[in-house]
Amino acid sequence: MATIHPSAFVDPGARLAEDVQVGAQAFVDADVVIGQGSRIMPGAHIGRWTTLGNNNLVYPGAVIGHDPQDLGYHGEEAYTIIGDGNVMREGFTVHRGNRPGTRTVIGNNNYFMVNSHVAHNCVIGNHVILVNGALLAGHVEVGNRVIISGNCQVHQFVRIGDFAMMRGGSNTSKDIPPYCLNDGTNWIRALNLVGLKRNGFSEERIRTVKEAFKIIFRSGFGLGKALNYLEQDGEITDDVARMVEFIKTSKRGIGSGRGSTRD
Template identity: 70%
Template sequence: MAVRIHPSAYVDPKAQLGDGVDIGPQAFVDADVVIGEGTHLMHGAHIARWTTLGKNNRIFPGAIIGQEPQDLGYKGEESYTLIGDGNVFREGVTVHRGNRPGTRTLVGDNNYFMVNSHIAHNCILGNHIILVNGALLAGHVEIDDRVIISGNCQVHQFVRIGAFAMMRGGSGAAKDVPPFCINDGLNWIRAINVVGLKRNGFTPERVRAIKEAFKIIFRSGVGLKVALEKVEQEVPMTEDVQAMLAFIRASARGIGNGRGSSRE
């Protein structure tokens, strides 16, 4: 398929465009940009330098991908924004490149980023993630697959959010959110994301094991080390439970709290 570029768009001669790329009115494509086949830039979309977009992405009006990080230490050095396939960036979405030479912001495949959501420098996002309107990710945030970040949520720098987790609208995370969990308020691990798990094909047996582990970790009132040991002793060690324990043990920032927890 032929590349289509509207006469009012600007495409730098050093940009590389795949088959079937469609660039709309007043869109901007900088030097050293690679755009994969079938990607559509709507009017006013902006793709900044050193950005790579995969196949079949949709960039809506006013979205800005790959611009300089909001970091006072950044001095214009070459750094990158790498976007996979099949993503949707709605109006006003911003994604910033890495904040140091040779570093990158990385977004996987089939994600949906709604109006005015923000992905800061050096974030690493997996696949099938949804950022709802106004969701804000600070620098170096890591989000695993199938996570939902609801409207106007805020995620502190260096926070990790595990697979199939959810942040409720307006909530904040300054500590890690384990897989399968719902974050509410500020760092409150409220419950298991049961609806999300069922929608993604989790069997009742898988959900039951996750619930049992959750109750011990977040509702028993014992310290975290003891809670994890109790889970290993009392809960079937399914792959899901093992993933939850591994995520928590790898946490550098600590995890959010549950009601009845003695942890800070």
């Protein structure tokens, strides 16, 4: 049976695994599901229609799955779906979907630091880190093993590719391709080389991604010409193909290298 502090409130309609711990003055609403090994610390709030997987840690003052900050939302049933092994620190907030039947989705083994925020309808991959004060607006998509540094801001509907990084205090209203580092405003400054090395990329894999990056952001080609060159004459590894496909499918456009041209 779950361990629930006497001062906590757990709605009778919530379903908690037997070893879940709920701390003092925590709140768990109706229609919540919490998986094995999860711990809801004192003062945390789990909103309605939230599903937490196994081994999640929700720290004091975090608010998980509450109403979206959307004036068009009026209490309709919408969802927050969170996987396994996530850490949600003090003051972290994530909101449910903003329309009936929609959802905000978070994967596995992510780390959300103090006062970071994931808005409605976002989709977050695995092994993502949001540092203190990082803010994601609605409908943002974040790939795997991304780092969004302190006080970064991400505009609604932006996509951030796998292994990308945003430097502290930067912001973007454009998509950030896989493996890239965003600085300032919409500036794809460099590759996230430290991140690639830490994630076990070989020298050969990094070399091919470097060459593709130079063609896209440093050659002086327009974006369309750069992609055509890569597809026709470049070395198309799986990593390069991922970059090219991400850029080709961008709806918001991508950030540019400083001084580069864009079609």
